[in-house]
Amino acid sequence: MPELPEVECIRRELSRSLCGATLRLLWLRRRDIVVGAATPRALLSNSRVHQINRHGKQLAVISDSGAVLVVRLGMTGQMLLLRAGEKPPEHSHAAWSVSYARRRDVLVFRDPRRFGRLETYASADAQNEAWNTLGPDALTISAALLAEALASRRVPIKSALLDQHLIAGVGNIYADEALFRARVHPCAPTNTLSKAMFARLARAIRTVLKESIACGGSTLRDYRTPSNERGQFVEHHRVYGRSGLLCLKCGTPIAALKVSGRTTCYCPSCQTREPTAPKRGGDARS
DNA sequence: CGACTCTCCTGCTGGC
DNA sequence: TGCCAGCAGGAGAGTC
Numbered sequence: 001m002p003e004l005p006e007v008e009c010i011r012r013e014l015s016r017s018l019c020g021a022t023l024r025l026l027w028l029r030r031r032d033i034v035v036g037a038a039t040p041r042a043l044l045s046n047s048r049v050h051q052i053n054r055h056g057k058q059l060a061v062i063s064d065s066g067a068v069l070v071v072r073l074g075m076t077g078q079m080l081l082l083r084a085g086e087k088p089p090e091h092s093h094a095a096w097s098v099s100y101a102r103r104r105d106v107l108v109f110r111d112p113r114r115f116g117r118l119e120t121y122a123s124a125d126a127q128n129e130a131w132n133t134l135g136p137d138a139l140t141i142s143a144a145l146l147a148e149a150l151a152s153r154r155v156p157i158k159s160a161l162l163d164q165h166l167i168a169g170v171g172n173i174y175a176d177e178a179l180f181r182a183r184v185h186p187c188a189p190t191n192t193l194s195k196a197m198f199a200r201l202a203r204a205i206r207t208v209l210k211e212s213i214a215c216g217g218s219t220l221r222d223y224r225t226p227s228n229e230r231g232q233f234v235e236h237h238r239v240y241g242r243s244g245l246l247c248l249k250c251g252t253p254i255a256a257l258k259v260s261g262r263t264t265c266y267c268p269s270c271q272t273r274e275p276t277a278p279k280r281g282g283d284a285r286s
Numbered sequence: 287c288g289a290c291t292c293t294c295c296t297g298c299t300g301g302c
Numbered sequence: 303t304g305c306c307a308g309c310a311g312g313a314g315a316g317t318c
Binding site: 221 | 309
């Protein structure tokens, strides 16, 4: 499922392919995936792509006309670039022709499970207003910002990390991976985390997201880049999807439980529920 | 407001 | 071999 690293990989590839090109809406097979006006104009038909931005897991395609199309991929959403004439795969809901200087391609929004959405905005201001309800972007989150966003919550830290209004971009995979790297138990109440724990967690979130981007993201099953490539970061997962296997650090079997209804994998030995007791001579180094 | 639970969706998996 | 329940999960809506 696309989380921040996957969406960032998609953004980079789409930026290379679409910026400066003109889109034309070819078809919209399902009106119900569109939030807002679903007119060709709102869907950027006959608009030139100026820029593609990302915040958290969302993409914003900014057009020269001022209209903005926000793409939310949900669990199984894909933005695919097909050659003209290539048959769009099943569950493709919208398609645009992409005019370049010399060739044409087809951009397709595909989403089998249909948790994804296309949101249309008449202006960048309207779109910014929507993004302002999201928390700070996880890729550059600082310890201070993370603590500020979360510290007053009493829910398990894992639940807080999944709430896009608190911090944007972390989903189930990277929440588990970051908590493991920060040695924080997923059920630890957020308001009991020490300053040192928030510092480790912020660093772990940035690191794991950057490493995943460098690997092209994590493909469990559905995720593909616009040119249909799989991401390779699954091979670097330390806890997610490793329930019952041994912790790579200490050899304890990785455990699984449910937090906020989400499968959560963690190492019962490496990840502590309580702040580390300060050692003689000061708090543990991060 | 915060914290839960429910709901939307399809495709894969495991049990019988 | 075939059927079906169960599960996966992002995020908004609804409830308390």
